[in-house]
Amino acid sequence: MLVEIKVPMLAESVPDATLLAWQKKVGETVEAGASLIDLETDKVTLEVTAPSAGALAEIRKQEGDTVVSDEVLAVFDTEAKGAPAASVEASEAPAKDVPAGGPRTGPAARKLMAEQGMTPDGFGNAGRITKADVLSAIDRNDITLDGTGPAPIIPHLETSTDDRPAERVPMTRLRRRASERLLSAQQNSAILTTFNEVNMQPVSDLRARHKDAFERDHGVKLGFMSFFVKAAVEALKQYPIVNASVDGDDIVYHGYFDIGIAVGTERGLVVPIMRSAEHLSFAEIEHKIRDFGIRAREGKLTLDELSGGTFTITNGGVFGSMMSTPILNPPQSAILGMHAIQERPVAENGQVVIRPMMYLALSYDHRIIDGREAVQTLVSIKSMLEDPSRLLLKL
Secondary structure, three states: OEEEEEOOOOOOOOEEEEEEEEOEEEOEOOOOOOEEEEEEEEOOOEEEEEEOOEEEEEEEEOOOOEEEOOOOOEEEEEOOOOOOOHHHHHHHHOOOOOOOOOEEOOOHHHHHHOOOOOOOOHOOOOOOOOOOHHHHHHHHHOOOOOOOEEEEEEEOOOOOOOOOOEOOOOHHHHHHHHHHHHHHHHHOOEEEEEEEEEOOOHHHHHHHHHHHHHHHHHHOOOOOHHHHHHHHHHHHHHHHHHOOEEEOEEEEEOOOOOEEEEEEEEEEEEEOOOOOOOOOOOHHHHHHHHHHHHHHHHOOOHHHOOOOOEEEEHHHHHOOOOOOOOOOOOEEEEEEEEEOOEEEEEEEOOOOEEEEEEEEEEEEEOOOHHHHHHHHHHHHHHHHHOOOOHHHHOO
């Protein structure tokens, strides 16, 4: 029986997708659930799989085409028989820029390598480079697969006549979309930022006392982010306007707390949403954060996980940032920026002491949030972090 292979239903905020690479050829028999093609959207990469055992009878959309929800990509024959043919990646000729005898590169892997400015040379004698190999190399920040040790990621350079190299790499859809949203946020919102600093000694002491037992009992490490999520939720309860959003001439107050956690990946910034964070325990928050990080790097977050949100937390401190002004993630009206923890001299009870300090930044939409509410929200977060027992007692 012939069935149509269609584009999955995309989210309302995702108008279309780009067809990356066919993993199978026409006439090649596959098992049920086998990957047929990857679709790249503004937020995630979607995998389209075989509905049953069979073979592709006809391909109607080519690599690089832009497609929309429910559009027909191919025709699949569920009654096709025969021995499976070699996969598209396995049967690929060596990439044009790979010397004879070098590793073969499948179309999906080749496209991702081009986006990242990588060449096959650093993979050694890998035989065949797959998309998974490239993602793994990006995650490790090396591209040596033959066991000889790490090698730098080598960009493909366009050499000009005067021997001054330059690199040209197209933006991914994810980065293009992020650029559009960030520019729109600056143009359409009255963004203002307030700053404060927090003494992280109490949280650090609490983690040191309980981290081993926490990891043993819950199977996940106790990090700083769960404290910030908890503190932010309690502060937002006190100042609900900071958890609200603008819709035309209306203000929408949200009676729930869907917290976005900004995750930087090689493809660009993504913000998976932690739904109903007010009902989550410290362990549940840490599990979700770890899961978000892993699947963000693998490109396996779903569209639903990247949609919505009422407030965002971003941690530039993991990259060494001391202070920054985070940009809003529309339609949200506020975002909390964490930064690097650094030991500094501070005054306590008339004495100068050394404490692990962190600068905090809260950017907000001044159209609906006044400076008073923004400052009080940040002070509330600071107070709960400097006395973590308040998070348990909800004070």
